[in-house]
Amino acid sequence: MPSAEAEQQPVVVVGGGFGGLSAALQLAASAAHVPVMLIEPQERFLFLPLLYELLSQELRRWEVAPSYSELLAGKGVVWLQDRVSQIDTSAQQLCTESGQRIAYSQLVLATGGKPTSYGIPGVSEHCLGFRSLADVDRLQQLVQRLKQQQRPLQRLAIVGAGASGVELACKLADLLQGAAVVELIEQGEELLPASRSFNREQAQQALLKRDIRLRTGTRVMAVSGTGVSLQRGNSSETLSCDGVIWTGGVVGSVPELTPALALDSRGRLPCHGDLRVVGAEHVFAMGDAALCPDASGEAHPATAQVAYQQASCVAANVLRQRRGEELQPFIWSDLGEMLGLGIGQASLTGMGITLAGTAAFQLRRLAYLARMPGLQHQLRVAGGWLADWF
Numbered sequence: 001m002p003s004a005e006a007e008q009q010p011v012v013v014v015g016g017g018f019g020g021l022s023a024a025l026q027l028a029a030s031a032a033h034v035p036v037m038l039i040e041p042q043e044r045f046l047f048l049p050l051l052y053e054l055l056s057q058e059l060r061r062w063e064v065a066p067s068y069s070e071l072l073a074g075k076g077v078v079w080l081q082d083r084v085s086q087i088d089t090s091a092q093q094l095c096t097e098s099g100q101r102i103a104y105s106q107l108v109l110a111t112g113g114k115p116t117s118y119g120i121p122g123v124s125e126h127c128l129g130f131r132s133l134a135d136v137d138r139l140q141q142l143v144q145r146l147k148q149q150q151r152p153l154q155r156l157a158i159v160g161a162g163a164s165g166v167e168l169a170c171k172l173a174d175l176l177q178g179a180a181v182v183e184l185i186e187q188g189e190e191l192l193p194a195s196r197s198f199n200r201e202q203a204q205q206a207l208l209k210r211d212i213r214l215r216t217g218t219r220v221m222a223v224s225g226t227g228v229s230l231q232r233g234n235s236s237e238t239l240s241c242d243g244v245i246w247t248g249g250v251v252g253s254v255p256e257l258t259p260a261l262a263l264d265s266r267g268r269l270p271c272h273g274d275l276r277v278v279g280a281e282h283v284f285a286m287g288d289a290a291l292c293p294d295a296s297g298e299a300h301p302a303t304a305q306v307a308y309q310q311a312s313c314v315a316a317n318v319l320r321q322r323r324g325e326e327l328q329p330f331i332w333s334d335l336g337e338m339l340g341l342g343i344g345q346a347s348l349t350g351m352g353i354t355l356a357g358t359a360a361f362q363l364r365r366l367a368y369l370a371r372m373p374g375l376q377h378q379l380r381v382a383g384g385w386l387a388d389w390f
Helices: 018-029 048-055 068-072 133-149 163-176 197-209 304-323 358-369 375-389
Strands: 011-014 036-039 077-080 084-088 093-096 101-103 106-109 113-115 155-159 181-185 213-215 219-223 227-232 235-240 243-246 250-252 256-258 283-285 337-340 346-350 353-357
Touching: 011 018, 018 036, 018 068, 018 077, 018 106, 018 304, 048 133, 048 163, 048 337, 048 358, 068 077, 106 304, 133 163, 155 163, 155 235, 163 181, 163 197, 163 337, 197 337, 197 346, 197 353, 283 304, 337 358, 346 358, 353 358, 358 375
Parallel strands: 011 036, 011 106, 036 077, 084 256, 106 283, 155 181, 155 243, 181 213
Antiparallel strands: 084 093, 093 101, 113 250, 219 227, 227 235, 337 346, 346 353
């Protein structure tokens, strides 16, 4: 248990993404009346799985990115709009970029991930990302410019044929309406290697329908302001591009820790099965910041679904630790997989359902509506959707 003095301090949650926000709200709503502080530098929560619908303007900004002040009003969570720069796990204290020092009883690290360039020249300088509202704005401007220019041989390249790359490629192809060629580049031998076979087949059909050029087994060697250098086997090629979008990988984003704790090769904190950080008794981690293998030794997928479930486990274990009870391991329940495959189109498998097309798109939206933070926001969004339909 935390010491008597430490128990007077709040439980501090660092990072207000899916996992962090959910854990903070669950802790504050518990009967234990635990003081909870959420430290998050951004003004708005970002519902990442629906960022593609914001790009295509199928959804509005307030639906996908509600403000933290709105979501946390009256919830019993103190929100500090700041960024954590250093954590002293021995003293149970952290420092923020604004210079504040905050003591905690227990700490929850939900700091998420950040794109990695894998050391490839030019990626950091010339590639666009797709993880923020600013990224959406930049891509919308690029699409408009390409549609207005109508120059021959315009091209966009997307690096990474995982779920993010496939969803983004389909949305961009629909938005561009033939104004530019979309190339999807994957180092592995197939797209969506971790996905269900049905979703993979639907994705392949969606790419073919939109004439999206899929290049598998192809490595990016360098990116410049005008193109991307590729290698497949012994052959090399340079593609001229009007933009390169990087979805090729994410590593954990963890603040500086004292004493230093070892991170894995992807920048994640190794965790016990109960999501406590190895070497830090009163620190829990989840999402892209945590390495918590399942029973087979494999890491859980880096998805919002996993982070959402981990939040419930962490919140419950924080309360158990305060009571001196045995902590429970995190057990992931795979609820299925959903993919957006263009404007008004999706594919989903799970919970006994296998479906593609417009019906899958509507079911996907309803499933995500149920995962949006806060009943008030869910009702506002649902009301907006009903008004659009009628």
